Amino acid sequence: MLQSTRSPASTTASSPGPDGPTDLSQQINDSVRHRFVIDTRPGHKLGEGTYAIVFSGHYRTDPTHLVAVKRIKKNADYHDGIAPDAFREIQFLSELSHPNIITLHAVFSTKSQTLSLVLEHLPGGDLEQLFQTPRDQLAYSASDFKAWALMLLRAVAFIHASGILHRDIKGNNILIAADNTLKLADFGLARAFAEPGRNMTHQVITRFYRPPELLYGAMHYGAAVDVWSTGVVLVELCIRDFFLPANTDVEQFHVVEHMFGTPTEESWPGVSSLPFYNLSSAPPKQAQWRAWAGARLQMLGGDGLEVVSGMLAVDPRRRWSAERVLRHAYWGNEPQMTRKELLPRVPGKGGKKKVGEDLKRGAEGEGEGEGRVEKVARKLDFGSMRN
Amino acid sequence: MPLTEDDLYRTSTQYKYWSFTSAQLATQRETTNLQATERVKANVARQRAARARSQVESANTSDAGSGVETGGNTPLHLGAEKEVNCLTVAEEKKLVDTFCERALELGSFLKFPIDVTATGIQFLRRFYLLNSPMTYEPQTISRTAMFLAGKLNNHNVGIEKYVAKFPKVTAEQVLAPEYLLVQGLRFHFQVRHPFHGLKGGHLEMMEMARGNAAPAPHCTETREELQKAMLALPKHARGNPQPWTVEQMEKRITQAYGFADKRILKGPAQLTDAYFLYTPSQIWLAAHLLADEPLTLFYLSTKAPPTSPLHEKLLATLRACAALLSAHHTYKPDTLSAAEKEARDKLEKEQVSALIRKLKHCRDPDKMDLVKLNAAQKRDAVRADGELEESVAKRRKVQREGFEKQADDFWGPELKKEANGTK
Ligand SMILES: Nc1ncnc2c1ncn2[C@@H]1O[C@H](COP(=O)(O)OP(=O)(O)OP(=O)(O)O)[C@@H](O)[C@H]1O
Numbered sequence: 001m002l003q004s005t006r007s008p009a010s011t012t013a014s015s016p017g018p019d020g021p022t023d024l025s026q027q028i029n030d031s032v033r034h035r036f037v038i039d040t041r042p043g044h045k046l047g048e049g050t051y052a053i054v055f056s057g058h059y060r061t062d063p064t065h066l067v068a069v070k071r072i073k074k075n076a077d078y079h080d081g082i083a084p085d086a087f088r089e090i091q092f093l094s095e096l097s098h099p100n101i102i103t104l105h106a107v108f109s110t111k112s113q114t115l116s117l118v119l120e121h122l123p124g125g126d127l128e129q130l131f132q133t134p135r136d137q138l139a140y141s142a143s144d145f146k147a148w149a150l151m152l153l154r155a156v157a158f159i160h161a162s163g164i165l166h167r168d169i170k171g172n173n174i175l176i177a178a179d180n181t182l183k184l185a186d187f188g189l190a191r192a193f194a195e196p197g198r199n200m201t202h203q204v205i206t207r208f209y210r211p212p213e214l215l216y217g218a219m220h221y222g223a224a225v226d227v228w229s230t231g232v233v234l235v236e237l238c239i240r241d242f243f244l245p246a247n248t249d250v251e252q253f254h255v256v257e258h259m260f261g262t263p264t265e266e267s268w269p270g271v272s273s274l275p276f277y278n279l280s281s282a283p284p285k286q287a288q289w290r291a292w293a294g295a296r297l298q299m300l301g302g303d304g305l306e307v308v309s310g311m312l313a314v315d316p317r318r319r320w321s322a323e324r325v326l327r328h329a330y331w332g333n334e335p336q337m338t339r340k341e342l343l344p345r346v347p348g349k350g351g352k353k354k355v356g357e358d359l360k361r362g363a364e365g366e367g368e369g370e371g372r373v374e375k376v377a378r379k380l381d382f383g384s385m386r387n
Numbered sequence: 388m389p390l391t392e393d394d395l396y397r398t399s400t401q402y403k404y405w406s407f408t409s410a411q412l413a414t415q416r417e418t419t420n421l422q423a424t425e426r427v428k429a430n431v432a433r434q435r436a437a438r439a440r441s442q443v444e445s446a447n448t449s450d451a452g453s454g455v456e457t458g459g460n461t462p463l464h465l466g467a468e469k470e471v472n473c474l475t476v477a478e479e480k481k482l483v484d485t486f487c488e489r490a491l492e493l494g495s496f497l498k499f500p501i502d503v504t505a506t507g508i509q510f511l512r513r514f515y516l517l518n519s520p521m522t523y524e525p526q527t528i529s530r531t532a533m534f535l536a537g538k539l540n541n542h543n544v545g546i547e548k549y550v551a552k553f554p555k556v557t558a559e560q561v562l563a564p565e566y567l568l569v570q571g572l573r574f575h576f577q578v579r580h581p582f583h584g585l586k587g588g589h590l591e592m593m594e595m596a597r598g599n600a601a602p603a604p605h606c607t608e609t610r611e612e613l614q615k616a617m618l619a620l621p622k623h624a625r626g627n628p629q630p631w632t633v634e635q636m637e638k639r640i641t642q643a644y645g646f647a648d649k650r651i652l653k654g655p656a657q658l659t660d661a662y663f664l665y666t667p668s669q670i671w672l673a674a675h676l677l678a679d680e681p682l683t684l685f686y687l688s689t690k691a692p693p694t695s696p697l698h699e700k701l702l703a704t705l706r707a708c709a710a711l712l713s714a715h716h717t718y719k720p721d722t723l724s725a726a727e728k729e730a731r732d733k734l735e736k737e738q739v740s741a742l743i744r745k746l747k748h749c750r751d752p753d754k755m756d757l758v759k760l761n762a763a764q765k766r767d768a769v770r771a772d773g774e775l776e777e778s779v780a781k782r783r784k785v786q787r788e789g790f791e792k793q794a795d796d797f798w799g800p801e802l803k804k805e806a807n808g809t810k
């Protein structure tokens with residue numbers, strides 16, 4: 001009895017009351033939070049994803065300076081403390097400052113220990129919405145395409161120059177600002193380049209955008225993975241449809257081989273020692289990319305096709321770096337790219353948010369509680385239905 | 388072109404939020420110490436008063452004696468209460484330095500790569516700029532800091548495996564202060580280290596020795612001339628030039644690298660204020676200066692002409708940084724005798740145990756049990772959120788229109804979504 005009352009545990013634990021003293025770090029946090037006014041009224045949120053609810057808000061001192069406040073949901077399945085996804089996004093976005101990368105203005109937490117990320121407000125929808133919008137509602141040209149592609153490549157080259165892999169590049173992670181600037185977003189899977197020899201997970205990148213080296217189970221990879229994903233996005237933008245949709249990882253494998261051929265030791269030295277190489281097609285498939293691209297990717301022109309083919313080289317060592325892509329003559333060639341302010345916009349985006357937007361998005365099939373994987377699978381049905 | 392380490396540093400949160408002048412550092416530490424001291428004294432006084440009250444009560448209601456010495460680590464002296472003897476700023480800093488040293492050992496015990504360990508250590512140092520060891524006990528926080536560093540840098544061992552490495556530590560104890568820690572870090576998780584820069588500089592020097600290095604733009608020398616100058620460097624500072632073969636020079640460069648890396652970057656650089664006061668480039672150059680002065684000065688002269696005022700300024704900074712690094716007790720140049728080393732270690736040990744004893748008597752009684760504290764905070768917050776949720780629900784009822792209702796039905800209530808939020 002005496003023992004138990006002696007122990008420090010017998011002190012009554014309570015958080016300081018409203019007028020009690022707070023830690024310096026708490027005070028800083030509170031002052032950061034106070035810099036923003038957030039609209040949390042139901043029905044007014046900007047959107048909701050698997051990990052977060054996004055509210056609109058603005059700087060307290062400047063109501064015209066809009067922000068998007070991404071409130072991270074508690075992840076009940078994660079037992080090792082605060083889930084690392086949100087941390088990673090904060091960790092990398094805080095360090096990156098580039099016109100084509102979403103700006104993280106601030107981070108704060110609330111009493112209930114939820115994290116909120118104050119992000120740049122990007123009301124123009126995303127690249128996936130852009131190519132999904134029916135042609136009669138949104139037409140775009142080779143000049144428009146070039147302008148978008150350049151902004152995207154600049155973002156990718158910049159993160160790579162900063163030593164960071166995004167690992168989830170896809171159309172709906174590329175958001176559009178009110179002034180039509182493209183912004184790479186969602187750094188929840190990002191990581192720093194790894195030292196050679198350190199193993200890395202291949203369970204990254206949404207399936208349709210996953211490069212061959214990850215499909216074959218490479219334990220070590222680099223910036224080339226993001227370049228592949230970017231190449232896939234560019235093709236999607238051209239054909240206005242998903243480029244390499246598949247239902248399962250194994251199917252993804254075959255879809256990629258179907259388009260680009262079965263890699264061999266000659267075309268990709270070292271491929272046969274990758275863990276899942278034995279799953280590849282026998283007899284080997286012939287690449288049909290050239291013929292297919294020639295027929296479907298007119299928007300690119302000869303020079304653009306060269307660039308995109310470089311980005312979709314199956315052997316990651318031969319795949320072009322984002323920097324090499326940026327140095328290509330394509331960007332200066334005819335047709336000239338569209339000036340940013342003249343770029344077409346996703347209808348209904350960029351101005352005031354339309355009522356029922358969430359519902360519309362929902363009706364496209366974003367069911368409750370879906371994880372990333374199921375969501376991707378669902379996209380296949382969507383894509384193949386229209387093929 | 389990859390951005391240089393310096394380019395990256397200039398946009399980093401480390402530069403923007405966690406680099407200071409020594410005057411700024413001192414002021415911040417004083418503020419933190421003052422606040423903690425006041426709070427410890429107030430909370431101890433409050434507890435003593437409460438205890439005195441309950442003693443009076445229990446003396447009145449039950450047999451005498453049962454109420455003696457209840458609660459806390461702050462023994463109750465009947466009669467005149469002793470004023471709590473709090474840590475000074477210098478003592479707090481010394482304690483933090485000590486726990487950084489232990490964290491370094493913990494990192495190698497956990498087999499973390501050095502940059503992960505070093506990140507954990509910087510988390511600890513940053514946290515204690517805004518918090519006092521009297522408020523939050525450093526051993527507890529250092530376990531959490533190392534766990535967080537692992538989690539953020541692809542070395543998530545899993546909490547169960549992690550705590551199994553310590554005797555008598557529960558998962559709860561490691562996780563409870565996590566939130567406190569990330570808030571103390573102001574949500575900045577990226578730490579820029581000098582390791583990479585040192586490696587780059589090392590490789591560059593090797594290329595110079597081999598006559599392959601492309602000279603910097605300002606440099607009028609050819610690569611051959613650079614090589615020739617390098618192979619005539621004096622052995623020691625203020626020594627005379629002497630001839631070297633390429634192999635000998637390569638060996639010398641490699642030795643300098645090893646010394647700078649192992650004895651400084653993986654030691655004193657982590658255990659002092661170096662990261663707060665200097666850039667990663669300055670830190671590795673200072674370490675290299677300690678390792679091999681002539682070589683480092685030569686390397687610098689190929690980067691900026693030795694005649695430029697910039698060079699002068701840079702050198703002064705490097706010397707100041709080198710002085711800071713070499714003053715740490717773990718810095719042991721080869722010139723130090725075994726007896727001197729032993730004496731140093733012994734003194735250090737005595738100082739540290741005295742400090743730890745002192746800390747036991749001046750801890751903030753309100754912050755002893757972080758697990759309970761965390762639970763209480765969450766409980767309070769849930770209550771606050773609960774009220775909010777209610778008023779929101781009411782408003783929703785009034786305001787909601789048809790399409791919104793449908794949308795909500797489709798999305799499902801927030802909580803359920805969360806529970807299903809598969810990854
Ligand atoms: N910066 C922003 N500005 C404006 N709206 C945004 C912004 N960020 C997100 N949104 C909106 O909020 C929605 C949810 O975003 P979030 O990034 O949380 O999830 P997601 O990417 O759609 O889904 P998930 O990450 O689960 O795959 C987006 O679809 C978008 O409509």
